[in-house]
Amino acid sequence: MKTSGSAVWQGGIKDGKGAISTKSGAMKDYPYGFSSRFEGKPGTNPEELIGAAHAGCFTMALSLILGEAKLKADHMETKAEVTLDQVADGFAITSVHLTLKAKIPGADDATFQELAGKAKAGCPVSKLLNAKITLDATLES
Structure with a gap:
């Protein structure tokens, strides 16, 4: 599979x-710039897009892993907090922190933590990023 995104x-x-x-049209000519990246002004920025992509990829990967374990989520919600730091040679994404809240009937916390960890390590976006990626996973009853 190949897909694409573009910027002008x-x-x-x-x-x-x-x-x-984006190729799909989910975003079309969505504005971004210095002010939306560093000053909190309207628009998007690459880091929040990476966060959305990582949260989506991780959550989808966990759904697959849960299915392989004969489990199915009633609900999963993931937030990916991306940290952009100034480093010696400019800026770098230095970490991503995933926060997952999930309701999964029949799952115990030990199994849930193990499967969430596998999804964190195995999702394609996690593999792409050369940053420290951490995870807080909460199994809700």
Whole structure:
């Protein structure tokens, strides 16, 4: 499988503007720029998109792993907090922290933690990122 995303940019780093699109059309010419990345202004930024991609990939991978263990989630919600730090040669994504809340009938916490850990290590986005990736998983009753 191959898919794509694209970006366009006009102007300098601080006064410039960009737009991000996905092949599927889920995002089309969605604005991004310095102000949305570093100043909390409207628009998106690469880090939040990576967070959304990682949360989606991890949650889908866990669904597969649960199925292999004869379990099925009633509900799973994952947040991926991406940290962008200034480093010696510029900026780097230095960590991603996944927070998962899940309701899975028939799962005990030990099994849940083991399967969530496998999903964290095995999802394709986790494998792509060269950052410290941590996980807090909560099994809800």
